[in-house]
Amino acid sequence: MDPGLRRRDTEFGESNLHQGRYPMTGAALRRANLESLVEAQGATRATPPLLLSADPYFDLAGEEFGRRLLLTTDATGAEHCLRPDFTLPIVQSYIADGVGRPAAFSYMGPIFRQREIGPAEFDQAGIELLAQPNGDIALDQVLTFARAALSIFGVVPHVRLGGVGLFEALLVQADMPDAWRPRIRNRFGHTEALDRLLTRLEAAPDMPREQQPSRDALIEDITAQMVAAGLSLSEGRTPEEIADRYLEQQALDAAHVPAATLKLLRDYLAISGPVLQALTQIEALASRHRLMLGAPIRAIRRHLNGLGEARVTFDASFSPRLDYYTGIVFEMTGANGQVLASGGQYDRLLERLGATAPIAASGCSVWVDRLEAEVAQ
Amino acid sequence: MTGITLAVPSKGRLEELTREWFSQNGMTITRPGGARSYLGAVEGMPEVTVRFFPASEIARELIRGTIDIGVTGRDLIHETSEHGPSAVSFAKPLGFGNADVVVAVPDSWIDVTHMHDLADVASDFRARHGRWMRIATKYITITRQHFAKAGIAEYRTVESLGATEAAPASGVADIVVDITTTGSTLAANGLRVLEDGVMLQSEACLIVSRTADRSADSQTQLETFLAKLGTTAHI
Numbered sequence: 001m002d003p004g005l006r007r008r009d010t011e012f013g014e015s016n017l018h019q020g021r022y023p024m025t026g027a028a029l030r031r032a033n034l035e036s037l038v039e040a041q042g043a044t045r046a047t048p049p050l051l052l053s054a055d056p057y058f059d060l061a062g063e064e065f066g067r068r069l070l071l072t073t074d075a076t077g078a079e080h081c082l083r084p085d086f087t088l089p090i091v092q093s094y095i096a097d098g099v100g101r102p103a104a105f106s107y108m109g110p111i112f113r114q115r116e117i118g119p120a121e122f123d124q125a126g127i128e129l130l131a132q133p134n135g136d137i138a139l140d141q142v143l144t145f146a147r148a149a150l151s152i153f154g155v156v157p158h159v160r161l162g163g164v165g166l167f168e169a170l171l172v173q174a175d176m177p178d179a180w181r182p183r184i185r186n187r188f189g190h191t192e193a194l195d196r197l198l199t200r201l202e203a204a205p206d207m208p209r210e211q212q213p214s215r216d217a218l219i220e221d222i223t224a225q226m227v228a229a230g231l232s233l234s235e236g237r238t239p240e241e242i243a244d245r246y247l248e249q250q251a252l253d254a255a256h257v258p259a260a261t262l263k264l265l266r267d268y269l270a271i272s273g274p275v276l277q278a279l280t281q282i283e284a285l286a287s288r289h290r291l292m293l294g295a296p297i298r299a300i301r302r303h304l305n306g307l308g309e310a311r312v313t314f315d316a317s318f319s320p321r322l323d324y325y326t327g328i329v330f331e332m333t334g335a336n337g338q339v340l341a342s343g344g345q346y347d348r349l350l351e352r353l354g355a356t357a358p359i360a361a362s363g364c365s366v367w368v369d370r371l372e373a374e375v376a377q
Numbered sequence: 378m379t380g381i382t383l384a385v386p387s388k389g390r391l392e393e394l395t396r397e398w399f400s401q402n403g404m405t406i407t408r409p410g411g412a413r414s415y416l417g418a419v420e421g422m423p424e425v426t427v428r429f430f431p432a433s434e435i436a437r438e439l440i441r442g443t444i445d446i447g448v449t450g451r452d453l454i455h456e457t458s459e460h461g462p463s464a465v466s467f468a469k470p471l472g473f474g475n476a477d478v479v480v481a482v483p484d485s486w487i488d489v490t491h492m493h494d495l496a497d498v499a500s501d502f503r504a505r506h507g508r509w510m511r512i513a514t515k516y517i518t519i520t521r522q523h524f525a526k527a528g529i530a531e532y533r534t535v536e537s538l539g540a541t542e543a544a545p546a547s548g549v550a551d552i553v554v555d556i557t558t559t560g561s562t563l564a565a566n567g568l569r570v571l572e573d574g575v576m577l578q579s580e581a582c583l584i585v586s587r588t589a590d591r592s593a594d595s596q597t598q599l600e601t602f603l604a605k606l607g608t609t610a611h612i
Contacts, residue, residue, distance in 0.1 A: 059509070062530040063521050186500040193528025197493065218487075225485035229567030230546035237486065237498070237551065241505065245498070246488035321530055 027372055033152045034368065035108060038125050041145060043104035046128075048089030050110075054079040056088060060352060061322060068113040070120060082112035082121075087363060090128050091353055099355050103130045108368075118369065125149060126343070126365035130350070136299065138362045139328060139345055140306050146332055146341040146364045147308065153371040157332035157340060158311045161275060161303075162318030164188075164344075165327040166282070166296040167268075173291045174264060177255040179248055184265070189319035198265060201257045212250055218243040264289050271316040275304060278314035300328060324348035330364075334374045341366040379594040380424045381602060384438060384447040387415065387429035391581065394473045395448045402606050424598045433457070440464040442588030445599055452478050452556060452579035456518050466585045466610035468603060474581035475558060478516055480523075480574035482552045483545055484567045492527045492573050495552075499531040502551075513537040513544030514554035516576075523554075523576040542566040585610035 039045065051072075058066045069081040083089065086107040094103055108125035115122075127145050132138040150157050167188055171181055180201075187194040213221075222239040226232075233239060264285065271281050279297055286293040304312060310332075319329060320342075329344030343364025350359040385399075385406065386392045396406045405420040406427055417427035428444065436453035438444045440461050448471065454461040482489050489495055502510040510532045514520050517534050524532065535550045542562050544550040556579065557563055560570055583606065591599065603609055 058533055062509070063532060063534055064525050064530045067518075067521050182501065183497055186496065187528055190528040192526070193496070196528075200493070222485045222487065225567070226483070229483055229485065231483055231485065231567070232548055235548050236506065236545075237502075239485070242486055242488055249488050249494070 027375075030152050030372070030375065031368070034125055034149060034366075034371075037145070037148055037152065038106045038108045038127075041104065041106040041127050041141075043106040043127060043129075046086060046090045046093075046105040046107045047109065048083060048086060048093070048107075050083050050112075051080050052083055052089055054081040056092065056353070057081060057084060060088065060324075064321070068115070070112045070114065084111055084113050086111065086124065086126060086365070087128060087349075088353070091130070091350060091361070094130055095350060095353055095355050099350065099359055100131065102132050104128070104132075105130075123368035124365045125368060126363060128361070128363040130361050131359050132362075135327065135345060135347075135360045135362065136302055138360065140303060142343055142362050142364050143303060143306055143330065146330075146343065146366060147306075147310065149366045150332060150334075150340055150371065153375050155334050155340060155371065155374050156310055157334060158313070159307055160318060160331045160333065161300060161312065161314045162329040162331075162344075163296060163300060163314070163316065163327075164319050164325045164329055165299065166293060167316070167319070168326075169293055169296050170264075170268060170286075170291060174261050174289075176257040176261050177252060179252055179255075180257055186323070189317075189321045191317055194269070194317075198262060202259075202262055204253065204256055212247060215243055215247060218246060260289075269317040271314070272318075273313055275300070275312040275314040278316070282316070303328065320344075322346075324352050327362075334370070335377060338370050338373075339367070340370050340374065379592060379598065380426060381445040381591075381595050381598050382426045382428060382443075383419070383602075384428045384430045384435045384444045384449075385417075386432045386435065386448060388412070388431075391432060391448075391474060392429070395471070395581070398471050398473070404605070422602070425602065436461065439584055439586045440588065442586050442590060444586060445589050445591065445595070446583065446585050446602070448581060448583055450474055450476075450579050451582055452476070452516070452519070452577055454584065455522075455577055456516050459518055459522065464586070464588050466587055466612055467582050468585050468610040469583040469606065469608040471581045471583060474579070476556045476579050477558075477575045478519055478554065478556050478577040478579060479560075479563075479570045480552065480554050480576065481542075481557075481563045481568040481570045484569050486569075490572050492529070492571060495571065496527060496529045499529050503531060509533040510552070511535050511550040512552050512554055513541050513550035515541065516554050516556070519576055520554045542568060583608065585612055587612045 054069060054071055057069060069084050071079055071081050073079055090105045105128045109123060110121050111124050112121050114120055127142060129138040129141060171185055184197065187197055219239045222242050223233065226239060267285055271278050279300060282293065283297060319325060324346045325344060326347040327345030331339050332341040334340050341364055345362045347358050347360050349361050385395045399406050406417055407420060408414055408417040415429045417429060419425045419427060432449045433453050435447040435449040436457045439447045440458050454465055489498060499510045512520060512532055513535045515538055517536060520534055537544055541553050541555045543566060544553055553568060555563065563570065
């Protein structure tokens with residue numbers, strides 16, 4: 001909790017409220033309203049423990065997120081972290097209870113992350129909608145929740161939409177050797193890394209193909225090297241895997257991504273602006289390149305009505321750097337550009353956490369301390 | 378309060394080279410209590426207190442601002458904190474302790490020559506092997522920064538405080554981020570530095586803390602001290 005809020009809470013505190021002598025004002029009132037909104041979602045209120053095992057976070061989000069965790073070690077050497085978000089423990093306990101039934105969870109409370117500015121403990125509120133029969137309706141509820149939360153703080157946000165599903169649909173249809181698709185998908189959302197890859201592909205020289213050794217000869221060679229270096233042939237990368245990727249790599253150097261496809265990707269990724277204008281540009285691009293992008297574009301259009309008077313932009317290159325996101329993602333920012341709410345659809349998350357099949361999931365979180373800071377401005 | 382604190386490495390080759398460097402530049406560091414003492418002085422400069430610290434503690438204390446000047450490796454400033462480089466001013470490279478922090482993979486990974494190959498391998502490592510690619514290193518901060526820049530998120534670091542180059546053979550990790558001067562230890566262990574795998578070129582430096590709280594007097598003494606060594610600092 002923001003220490004400032006805590007102080008105000010005691011000043012105007014709950015006991016006064018209940019005695020009805022002083023109306024709540026300011027921060028306490030906004031907080032109570034947000035609390036009511038969280039309660040009003042027709043969802044189970046989730047209160048995961050504050051102390052969680054750190055491993056699932058590293059497993060799911062990697063070192064980049066890991067460095068933001070507040071870690072501690074118990075007597076056995078096992079690593080724990082102070083709850084850095086609500087989504088993971090909520091989804092884990094949903095999976096543990098047996099997946100399949102539609103479920104909705106809402107939450108509000110402190111989370112802990114190392115940040116460049118601001119205290120490491122701060123409040124988040126949000127919702128998680130799991131295995132809902134209609135993903136569109138679920139995302140609408142998520143967007144409505146985020147808008148309502150922001151309006152409690154008087155914020156009319158700038159909404160930035162990203163299309164993970166749209167990019168995946170484009171990528172699967174674009175003309176290129178198959179092996180390049182996962183390499184490009186993996187860099188989506190990391191502007192510099194994707195730019196470097198495209199630049200490399202654009203510059204790929206027309207090299208004459210050298211005669212490659214046979215796969216068997218390569219495997220034999222690699223196995224000998226691994227044995228000499230004392231490496232396990234099975235625990236990590238195997239000789240077959242290395243040989244295959246080596247040969248694939250050699251083939252890729254010869255199998256160019258057509259210049260027209262590279263231009264398509266560049267043109268697509270550069271599209272960013274007011275949502276209707278951006279989607280029209282994408283439709284034009286799709287028809288020029290004979291791509292079927294109707295379904296993912298319509299999916300984005302369907303959500304625009306619900307966003308009301310907010311300024312909505314679509315940014316073709318925008319995506320969280322986590323590969324479990326699918327469909328549509330969004331960010332809502334305030335006057336100074338800080339992210340106040342973020343979320344979207346992540347149908348691959350439950351699978352990544354152990355579910356045996358993809359399960360529809362969408363949700364968002366709002367940053368309570370940043371919202372309060374918007375009011376103060 | 379007046380006076381300034383200079384921290385120098387407390388033992389080994391780094392201590393000798395540091396004291397040699399100061400004497401070549403006209404300053405004699407004395408250690409009256411011998412090697413077991415952690416307090417010293419600079420002859421003829423009573424305003425300077427010399428402290429003998431391990432090199433990693435010098436980096437930490439420079440960033441925290443509890444000492445004014447220190448001699449330590451550039452790598453340790455980068456590793457101790459993400460904010461390390463902005464918390465200090467590198468006043469002068471001293472011309473010794475040169476070493477590179479590098480990414481090295483097993484020789485047998487013939488398909489991996491650049492960071493972008495590593496990005497490809499990392500991205501489907503988990504799907505193939507049911508775990509993330511593991512990197513043994515004692516340079517966790519530098520690794521995270523460098524890999525984030527390269528767009529690689531799908532890995533785990535395994536902290537290694539010694540003999541990092543042995544980690545792939547012992548099965549603790551798949552690749553390493555390590556410090557090396559000639560690369561010969563890595564090569565002897567069947568590891569190869571990626572062509573764009575140099576993350577940081579380090580050497581021993583005279584470093585001034587920008588976070589230390591100094592009186593006007595101390596500030597003047599600091600400037601005088603640096604001027605005698607033929608340098609200045611951005612503080």
